[in-house]
Amino acid sequence: MVELLSLVLAVLLGFGWATAAVPHAIRPYQTSTAPVIDYNVSPIPISSHKDYAQVYQGRSVKRAKLIVEDGEVTIAGVTTPAALVNGTMPGPTLRFTAGDVVIVNVTNLMQNRNTTMHWHGVSQRQTPRADGTLMSQWPIAPGKWFEYEMHLTTEDIGTRFYHSHVGSQANTVGGAFIVDEPAGNPYNWDEERILDVLDWWHKPDEEMTKGLLAENFKWIGSPNMTLVNGKGLTADLKGEPYYVDVDYEKKYFVRWIGGQGLQYYSIGFLNHTPSMIEVDATWIKEYKGDSVIELGPGNRIGQLLRTKSEDQVKKDGLSGCYGIRLESGWRKPPTNGWAVLRYPGGCPGGFTPPNANNSISLLREEQFGWITSELQPLRDYRVLRDDEVSHTYIVDAHQVKLPTMTPNATGKFRWKGAEDYTYVESFPKIPYMIQLYGGLRDRPSYERAMHPPAGIQKGYDSVSQTFVARSSSVIDVVILNNSSFVSNNTEVHVWHFHSSKFQHVASGEGDYSAEALRKAREEKGWKTPLPSDMITVWPGTGAGFYNKTIPQGTSGSWSLFRYEVRADQSGIWPLHCHMVPHLVMGMATIIAIDPERITPTLTFYDDPNYLLFGRNVKAPYTRMVERANARGKGEYEGRGKDAQDDGRQINGQGEEEPH
Known part of the structure; x- marks a missing residue:
């Protein structure tokens, strides 16, 4: 019956209008794949043949395929079930050039779990349905696939990555996504190395998610290991480190990807002093003041590493074998790790760490603010002024303990974001984007947000539980690191915004105010806001790491x-802590941009299966080509004939091969 109703809806939508029931998605910790029908969708218009082809004129269209599947990973002699991408962890690297139209088919071959794929840091301008969250789409059901279409621009240049946005799958489901400059990079280097950092627990992600959401709450604990490109050493130095092979007297661009789920790492190359040239996909003026970088979950840092001469390596007496140290901060107990920089013929007997105890610190201590305020963008851009700001949105994040229904339960813990709201994957039951296309009553509303009930900040729609903004405006978003209602202290959080880059204006300790902002700018050196899609909120005065506490309700x-806010950014954009357990426990909010502009963007070439759970979804370009071929023409009514589908498939290793 469920399948029949879904089929009827798909057929009706194909003709342009439908009213039918829509199933909500199974959750990643459920075993049943049968959707439950309990929501109705209002009529959804599909515009009458808006020819889309001009969007692709003169652009290269490239395709890739990623398969998410159940697997096992054995590290240091311990085998753990894990979801994998194309059979590996991390998944294959995808590499494109600004100007490309990219279509990635993500197929879910897991037995009983949904998935999605988010393209972290990619600006989904005019393609909000490809963001890869449960806000923007139905999850991909087992045995189904979704084609994500992205139109890459110069705004997307840099180091990015992809990962699942369901449950705790991001701990293992992810990989590098690199966008190159079309005319060459601003810095010169000989070769590059991609180093993807992961936290590793000897337990499956499903088990961790269940424990975090249970009434008998179970914290996941610190990771068992720190991995670089899937390899690492345990606390007692079992396992195998990842070897970064280099040659003498060359310049390497090292792309660090913060794919880890929890820890905030300091990273240093022993006996080397690389500089820094990229932060979260923004080129910066070469920074040589500190060769130790700080990498939180979701961050990406680019370093220029100048290798030693053969004589220098011999003089060091380390057999061409240099440690790369990773040490977690702001959390107890720490998790530390190693990778190895290996010169030609180096490490003949393997790698022996300079310290037999992996828990001993070799790098400097973590520090509030790191050196973020000192970093300068390489390229000129328009700095947004104070007098342009029309609204300030406050995200008052804090931890709470909720009442339970189970006798003698240890407790149910959550993180709250704006207006005491806790994000969970089961809300909304219909993804916001589907609500907007369907015209549902509870969809985000700008009018409601501008006229909130008493006690709710202006700009927040308490019905849809979203902030709402309109284009042609400038907004400030202040993220407060409020004291935990459980422990009265604070910890580090690294937040990610899913739309395009913002400007990090400042950070400070204590409560936020206009005076606090002024002092941070004048006394702490926050002069030039750095464009980014990531922002760290350090622990500050109530740091639990230092056993400090502050009163509840204070920051x-x-x-x-x-x-x-620009008109081409219409969509539903999550803002959340990128520490996976914090997101699972609800540390997120949503910013809806121009929600009233969403429905008209549904075009003739959009797949109506997008509106349904449990269906394969084709990209608009795929459907356009199919319709053109069905008409027996090699071009589309005389338009778009310059669009070149190069007929090649990215195999995930940065190479291309025929279909």
Whole structure:
């Protein structure tokens, strides 16, 4: 019956209008794949043949395929079930050039779990359905696939990555996504190395998710290991480190990807002093003041590493074998790790760490603010002024303990974001984007947000539980690191915004105010806001790491970013802590941009299966080509004939091969 109703809806939508029931998605910790029908969708118009082809004129169209599947990973003699991408962890690297139209088919071959794929840091301008979250789409059901279409621009240049946005799958489901400059990079290097950092627990992600959401709450604990490109050493130095092979007297661009799920790492090359040239996909003026970088979950840092001469390596007496140290901070107990820089013929007997105890610190201590305020963008851009700001949105994040229904339960813990709201995957039951296309009553509303009930901040729609913004405006978003209602302290959080880049204005300790912002700018060196899609909120005055506490309702610290809202950014954009367990426990909010502009963007070439759970979904370009071929023409009514589908498939290793 469920399948029949879904089929009827798909057929009706194909003709342009439908009213039918829509199933909500199974959750990643359920075993049944049968959707439950309990929501109705209002009529959804599909515009009458809006020819889309001009979008592709003169652009290269490239395709890739990623398969998410159940697997096992054995590290240091311990085998653990894990979801994998194309059979590996991390998954294959995808590499494109600004200007490309990219279509990635993500197929879910897991037995009983949904998935999605988010393209972390990619600006989904005019393609909000490809964001890869449960806000923007139905999850991909077992045995089904979804084609994500992205139109890459110069705004997307840099180091990015992809990962699942369901449950705790991001701990293992992810990989590098690199967008190159079309005319060459601003810095010169000989070769590059991609180093993807992962936290590793000897337990499946499903088990961790269940424990985090249970009434008998079970914290996941610190990771068992720190991995680089899937390899690492345990606390007692079992396992195998990842070897970064280099040659003498060359310049390497090292792309660090913060694919880890929890820890905030300091990273240093022993006996080397690389500089820094990229932060979260923004080129910066070469920074040589500190060769130790700090990498939180979701961050990406680019370093220029100048290798030694053969004589220097011999003089060091280390057999061409240099440690790369990773040490977690702001959390107890720490998780530390190693990778190895290996010169030609180096490490003949393997790698022996300079310290037999992996828990001993070799790098400097973590520090509030790191050196973020000192970093300068390489290229000129328009700095958003204070007098342009029309609204300030406050995200007051804090941890709470909720009442339970189970006698003698240990407790149910959650993280709250804006207006005491806790994000969970089961809300909304219909993804916001589907709500907008369907015209559902509870979809985000700008009018409601501008006229909130008493006690709710202006700009927040308490019905849809979203912030709402309109284009041609500038907004400030202040993230407060409020004291935990459980422990009265604070910890580090690294937040990610899913739309395009914002400008990190400042961070400070204590409560936020206009005066606090002024002092941070004048006394702490916050002069030039750095464009980014990531922002760290450090623990500040209530740091649990230092056994400090502060009263409930007060802030240990704050961070402020400024965002220019543009018309091409219409969509539903999550803002969340990128520490996976914190997101699972609800540390997120949503910013809806121009929600009233969403429905008209549904075009003749959009797949109506997008509106249904449990269906394969084709990209608009795929459907356009199919319709053109069905008409027996090699071009589309005389338009778009310059669009070149190069007929090649990215195999995931940065190479291309025929279909």
